[in-house]
Amino acid sequence: xxxxxxxxxxxxxxxxxxxxxxxxxxxxxxxxxxxxxxxxxxxxxxxxxxxxxxxxxxxxxxxxxxxxxxxxxxxxxxxxxxxxxxxxxxxxxxxxxxxxxxxxxxxxxxxxxxxxxxxxxxxxxxxxxxxxxxxxxxxxxxxxxxxxxxxxxxxxxxxxxxxxxxxxxx
Numbered sequence: 001x002x003x004x005x006x007x008x009x010x011x012x013x014x015x016x017x018x019x020x021x022x023x024x025x026x027x028x029x030x031x032x033x034x035x036x037x038x039x040x041x042x043x044x045x046x047x048x049x050x051x052x053x054x055x056x057x058x059x060x061x062x063x064x065x066x067x068x069x070x071x072x073x074x075x076x077x078x079x080x081x082x083x084x085x086x087x088x089x090x091x092x093x094x095x096x097x098x099x100x101x102x103x104x105x106x107x108x109x110x111x112x113x114x115x116x117x118x119x120x121x122x123x124x125x126x127x128x129x130x131x132x133x134x135x136x137x138x139x140x141x142x143x144x145x146x147x148x149x150x151x152x153x154x155x156x157x158x159x160x161x162x163x164x165x166x167x168x169x170x
Contacts, residue, residue, distance in 0.1 A: 022081035023068070024091035025059060033098040034058055038083040038113055040071050043129060044103035048076060059092040083113045086120060095121050102128040102144070107135030114142040 035058035037047055044060070048071075051058045060076050061083040062068040068080040081088030083102075094100060100117050102110045110128045117124060128144040130136045136147040 022079065022085065022087050022091055024079055025077040030096070031057060031059070031093050032096045034093065034096070035099045035101060036061065036089070036092045036094050036097045036117075038100070038102045038110075039104035040064075040067050040076075040078075041103065041105065043105075047101060047103055059097075061088050061092050063088075084109065084116055086116050089113075089117055089120055094124065097121065097124055100124050100126045102126065102139075105129065105131065107131060107139060110135075110144075111138050111142040114139065114144055118143045 035051060035056060037044060037051070037058050038061045040048065040060055040062045044062075048058070048060065058077070059079060060068075060071055061079045061081060062071060063080070063082040065080060068078050071078045079088050079091045081091065083089060083092075083104075094117050100113075102113055104110055104113075107128070107130050110130075114126055114128065117126065126144045127146045127148065128139045130139055130147040130149045131151075132149065136149055139147040
């Protein structure tokens with residue numbers, strides 16, 4: 001666990017060098033107080049569907065070309081690029097956004113996104129996805145206001161359906 005951030009930081013620059021240039025959305029104008037959503041996998045799609053249903057303006061950042069194209073085909077505003085890259089965050093208007101939702105499954109990459117976003121917009125509210133207590137700690141240490149751990153949320157929801165409160169561990 002301790003070596004992961006160092007390995008990730010070593011790999012990310014090489015990965016960015018191999019990716020295509022950033023593709024900004026067609027027209028987002030001077031959108032203000034919108035949401036920036038990072039990732040359009042299983043979790044990101046559910047978030048996007050809900051944001052659309054609530055008519056909440058958002059811009060998606062997705063680094064997989066085929067997934068980004070599919071999202072564009074569904075009518076979403078998409079930045080095709082890696083959210084670790086400040087240029088992708090700027091293209092999504094993170095400097096003017098109210099919230100950043102990080103739905104990608106890689107917690108350590110999420111931490112790098114948080115750091116890049118905080119450098120552009122120190123006041124943005126950030127919610128990130130995590131898979132372990134270590135990832136929650138890591139994401140919060142980098143500036144996520146909230147880190148949502150799937151297993152904990154599933155347990156909480158199941159217990160709420162039984163009307164039994166979940167004991168939180170410190």
